[in-house]
Amino acid sequence: MSSDSPDHASPRATASNLPPSIDAVSEMLARHDYVAGRALATVLFLSLRMGRPLFLEGEAGVGKTEIAKVLAAALDRPLIRLQCYEGLDLASAVYEWNYPAQMLEIRLAEATGEGDRSAIESNIFDTRHLIRRPVLQALEGVPGRAPVFLIDELDRADEAFEAFLLEILSDFQVTIPELGTIKAAEPPIVIITTNRTREIHDALKRRCLYHWVDYPxxxxxxxIVRRKVPGCNAALSQQVVAYVQRLRDMDLFKNPGVAETIDWATALTELDRLALDPQTVSDTLGTLLKYQDDIARIEGSAGRQMLEELKADLSQSGA
Structure with missing residues (x-):
């Protein structure tokens, strides 16, 4: 079991440490430098109080995964993450048996003359030979400190795996043929994210509360920049944010997310820049944009004109 397992949990956190109000959720997130709007704080509060999974949809880089990380830290819960990908199967997501250890058990039984078939089967299918993957780890949490279970980028997984999750999200249990049904003593706090590269089936969405995480x-x-990049001076922070906001109106192949805004502000701070200029923008676009066609477009006259207009607008507004 991973180091995030509830077996390593301290007993001081209980279910009573859930925030008692929407405002308390906002304050809890703010203490961990996550800036959340009222709608997000509300659906997160309801998810915690109702014990329902929270389904977060939105573009890559808008902070969906970060919500689960912040929630785990704020509530002092283990974070168990299942990163989805094409071809994800039960052995990688739920459990598998330690076959080398089982074979060794069989050989030891043969060497000692143990012939009781039922005894051998009991030994080889003992839980000490069970390799627990994220789903099983999440279900085996201890009451009062059930983990935050992040199912990240579900749209990357196959539809067959999505169907398997229905039992997990409905009953918080999983069946292992050799051991029987394992049911969570206390359901984990489930956060599901998707970048909407494909539609998720309605049957799964119905089991969740839903929120679209948009660009801020x-x-x-x-x-967010002030909290995440405190070394970035105020004038540069305003220029960075204004520039990124304008980029998102340009119909690029891939708009920069909040994560890229933070990376860009951090890079400019590391370079000791105090303001944006065409050369600096050109030199650092790789931290902000990830497709060459987008970079080439911004490096041209359109990018320079946008920077001039931005500075003029900020100057007129007194920023």
Whole structure:
């Protein structure tokens, strides 16, 4: 079992440490430098109080995964993450048997003359030979400190795996043929994210509360930069956020997310820049944009014109 297993948990956190109100959720997230709007705080509060999985959808880099990380830290719960990908199967997601250890058990039984078939089967299918993957780890949490279970980028997994999750999200249990049904003593806090590269089936969505995580507005994104990159001076932070906000209106192949905004502000701070200029923008676009066609477009006259307009607008507003 991973180091995030509930077996390593301290007993001091209990179910009573769940935030008692929507405002308390907002304050809890803010203490961990996550800036959340009222709608997100509300659906997160309801998810915690109702014990329902939270389904978060949105573009890559808008902070969906970070919500689960912050929630685990704020509630002092283990974070168990299942990273989805094409071809994900039960052996990787739920459990598998330690076959080398089982074979050794059989050979030892043969060497000692143990001939009782039922005894051998009992030994080889003992839980000490069970390799627990994220789903099983999440279900085996101890009451009062059930983990935060992050099912990340579910849209990357196959539809067959998505169907398997229905039992998990409905009954918080899984069946292992050799051991029987394992049911969570206390359901984990489940956060599911998707970048919407494909549609998730309605049957799964019905088991969840839903929230679309959008790109933040300028004021919210500026607050995020201030919290995440405290070394970035105020003027540069405003220029960075204003520039990124304008980029998202340009119909690029891939708009920069909040994660890229933070990376860019961090890179400019490391370079001791105090303001944006065409050369600096050109030199550092690789931290902000990830497709060459987008970079080439911004490196041209369109990018320079946008920077001039941005500075003019900020100057007129007194920023």
């Amino acid at each position: 507005d300028a004021d919210t994104e500026l607050e």
